[in-house]
Amino acid sequence: MRKRAYVAIALLVAILSTVIFYGREKLREMGKEVVNVYGWYGIISRSILTEFEKETGIRVVYDVFDNNDTLEAKLLATNSGYDVIFPSFIPYAARQYCIGAYIKLDQSQLPNMKNLETLVTRKFRDAGGDTDYLIPIFWGTTGIVYNYQTVLEAIGEEVTSYDVMFDADKISKLARYGVSFPEEFIDIFPQARLYWEIEGDSEDPSNLQLYKKRFQAIRQYIKKFSSNTVVNDLMTGEVCIAVCPSDNAWRAIRAAKTIRKDIRYVLPEDAGILWVDCMCIPQGAPHVRNAHKFINFLLQPAIAARITNESGIFTNILSASDLYSDEIRSDSDIFLTDARLERLIMGNPNKSEKDLWYDKEASRVWSQIRMNKFDK
Amino acid sequence: MTKASKVTISFMIFGFVFLYLPIVSLIMNSFSESEVPGVWTRFSLKWFKAALNDSDLIHAGVTSLKIATLSATGAVIMGVLAAVTTVNTNSAYCRRFLGNLIMIPAIMPEIVVGFSLLMFFMALESIFGIPYERGIITVVIGHIVTTMAYVHMTIRARLISFDTSIEEVATNLGARPFTIFIKIKMPIIGRSIIASWVLAFTLSIDDLVVASFLTGPGSTTLPILIFSNVRIGVTPVINAFSTMFICLIVLCGILSFVVVSSVSKRER
Numbered sequence: 001m002r003k004r005a006y007v008a009i010a011l012l013v014a015i016l017s018t019v020i021f022y023g024r025e026k027l028r029e030m031g032k033e034v035v036n037v038y039g040w041y042g043i044i045s046r047s048i049l050t051e052f053e054k055e056t057g058i059r060v061v062y063d064v065f066d067n068n069d070t071l072e073a074k075l076l077a078t079n080s081g082y083d084v085i086f087p088s089f090i091p092y093a094a095r096q097y098c099i100g101a102y103i104k105l106d107q108s109q110l111p112n113m114k115n116l117e118t119l120v121t122r123k124f125r126d127a128g129g130d131t132d133y134l135i136p137i138f139w140g141t142t143g144i145v146y147n148y149q150t151v152l153e154a155i156g157e158e159v160t161s162y163d164v165m166f167d168a169d170k171i172s173k174l175a176r177y178g179v180s181f182p183e184e185f186i187d188i189f190p191q192a193r194l195y196w197e198i199e200g201d202s203e204d205p206s207n208l209q210l211y212k213k214r215f216q217a218i219r220q221y222i223k224k225f226s227s228n229t230v231v232n233d234l235m236t237g238e239v240c241i242a243v244c245p246s247d248n249a250w251r252a253i254r255a256a257k258t259i260r261k262d263i264r265y266v267l268p269e270d271a272g273i274l275w276v277d278c279m280c281i282p283q284g285a286p287h288v289r290n291a292h293k294f295i296n297f298l299l300q301p302a303i304a305a306r307i308t309n310e311s312g313i314f315t316n317i318l319s320a321s322d323l324y325s326d327e328i329r330s331d332s333d334i335f336l337t338d339a340r341l342e343r344l345i346m347g348n349p350n351k352s353e354k355d356l357w358y359d360k361e362a363s364r365v366w367s368q369i370r371m372n373k374f375d376k
Numbered sequence: 377m378t379k380a381s382k383v384t385i386s387f388m389i390f391g392f393v394f395l396y397l398p399i400v401s402l403i404m405n406s407f408s409e410s411e412v413p414g415v416w417t418r419f420s421l422k423w424f425k426a427a428l429n430d431s432d433l434i435h436a437g438v439t440s441l442k443i444a445t446l447s448a449t450g451a452v453i454m455g456v457l458a459a460v461t462t463v464n465t466n467s468a469y470c471r472r473f474l475g476n477l478i479m480i481p482a483i484m485p486e487i488v489v490g491f492s493l494l495m496f497f498m499a500l501e502s503i504f505g506i507p508y509e510r511g512i513i514t515v516v517i518g519h520i521v522t523t524m525a526y527v528h529m530t531i532r533a534r535l536i537s538f539d540t541s542i543e544e545v546a547t548n549l550g551a552r553p554f555t556i557f558i559k560i561k562m563p564i565i566g567r568s569i570i571a572s573w574v575l576a577f578t579l580s581i582d583d584l585v586v587a588s589f590l591t592g593p594g595s596t597t598l599p600i601l602i603f604s605n606v607r608i609g610v611t612p613v614i615n616a617f618s619t620m621f622i623c624l625i626v627l628c629g630i631l632s633f634v635v636v637s638s639v640s641k642r643e644r
Binding site for chain 2: 036038040041042046061062063064065066070073074077079080081082227228229231232235236248251252255256258259286311
């Protein structure tokens with residue numbers, strides 16, 4: 001009998017100590033101000049978060065996601081528990097906005113919103129972005145990143161247009177060095193439409209068969225479809241050319257310099273695509289006031305410029321560009337003049353039922369292309 | 377003992393090289409000074425320093441360890457109880473049907489388990505208001521669901537081979553079921569328990585799919601962090617951190633081996 005009592009006591013002690021050990025942190029957090037942030041890895045560095053913590057006394061819990069689908073799954077699952085999130089505008093934030101996933105921002109708590117009146121914001125509004133709900137904080141372009149030496153040897157010229165990706169002659173010469181395309185249709189169909197001059201409304205479903213037909217000619221030369229591994233693939237020589245967002249391209253260029261590789265980024269004039277990442281507060285956010293403080297903090301030019309200098313992603317803040325490092329400003333295809341910026345094209349966010357249907361169809365067609373399934 | 381032929385030995389060497397070369401290359405690369413993983417320039421410890429200063433990385437590592445210990449312990453407790461029940465029962469229905477039912481989460485694709493658990497927690501939340509947020513606890517529950525089947529399998533295999541007449545003798549001599557469980561069964565399945573705990577721990581610590589559905593604020597695990605990091609190009613910091621992680625786990629492995637072998641020596 002006594003032994004059994006010992007066992008019971010031991011078990012009780014074990015359970016209690018576990019609860020205390022793991023609950024301690026929770027207890028410590030109770031009554032303390034926090035803000036839960038969900039963003040991409042490596043955009044906002046720890047030192048910036050620490051500065052915010054010092055300034056306001058609010059602790060930042062920063063979690064990372066690897067793609068927008070994970071974010072969307074969590075966001076739509078009733079209560080994600082996050083206060084500030086960073087979805088891409090098209091198509092994610094645009095459709096999440098339509099179904100009322102975000103709360104209206106309180107402008108009186110965001111005095112730094114005045115810094116947002118830029119060219120990109122204007123384009124964002126033209127495309128249907130509502131700055132009362134979504135703040136177009138980050139932006140960049142989508143272009144071609146390539147290993148200069150290898151591509152020069154293979155096709156005998158520098159890359160200036162999407163010929164190298166979409167022209168069967170040129171891409172076939174690059175095939176054995178590796179060509180990489182994006183994982184999602186949204187990152188490539190706009191360029192394809194402009195390059196092949198696919199007529200008609202961009203949301204016309206009958207176009208999709210045209211995309212399929214055009215891609216059939218070049219599918220055999222594409223080595224992989226990946227958005228996440230471009231930087232590493234270029235470093236290791238797995239691929240020599242890829243369609244890639246400008247911030248990742250900038251990371252690749254910077255890393256390549258340390259191993260004396262010449263990697264370059266070009267924003268072809270025939271299809272300059274602009275993308276925007278938003279910052280917003282989801283419905284049901286537990287710390288709305290702190291979220292506003294965090295957003296207001298990031299809207300300062302000095303902070304915005306630091307984010308850009310560290311990560312290569314552009315922050316859409318007035319006069320922040322004066323504080324960019326020379327390293328970024330010197331690359332004319334990454335740091336754009338206002339005239340070139342003006343010419344950039346932003347896709348249409350989808351709003352109606354029909355558009356959502358188009359998105360589904362397009363991603364189905366794109367996966368058929370990826371899996372090399374074409375009708376004979 | 378017959379002498380192994382050269383062919384068998386070379387097969388064995390090939391097998392071990394196949395298993396360990398990637399890990400060795402990861403460890404080697406963590407000592408390189410270069411910014412780009414996989415490119416050797418010169419020896420340096422700077423990435424280890426950077427890894428130790430990276431509070432997000434450390435936090436994710438600690439979160440992963442917490443989740444793994446909690447879920448392995450939970451899975452072992454529930455798996456042992458389940459195995460004892462499915463082996464001991466007299467009803468064939470219970471033995472066959474329930475035994476197989478427990479296996480299902482292991483057979484199902486992880487993504488199905490992860491997503492259905494997310495749906496389940498959502499439903500719970502809308503009806504009862506708990507769990508209010510997803511976090512470490514929900515991930516632990518998810519991992520218990522997926523790893524319990526493996527624990528059950530390991531323990532059941534041990535229990536089936538165990539001679540039930542010992543138990544009958546004990547019953548004859550007046551032992552109550554609880555005493556039998558503590559005094560007879562536990563020593564016999566003791567080592568299987570340790571083995572299945574380690575198995576559950578390993579499965580939990582490298583799980584990405586279930587965790588990415590069930591995490592909430594402040595519970596980013598190490599695999600999620602590394603996977604998100606790939607987008608901007610893996611930095612050697614990850615290599616260095618992984619090296620330290622491997623060393624820790626090897627150390628734990630050696631320790632548990634020493635403990636187990638000293639215990640079994642004493643038993644003899």
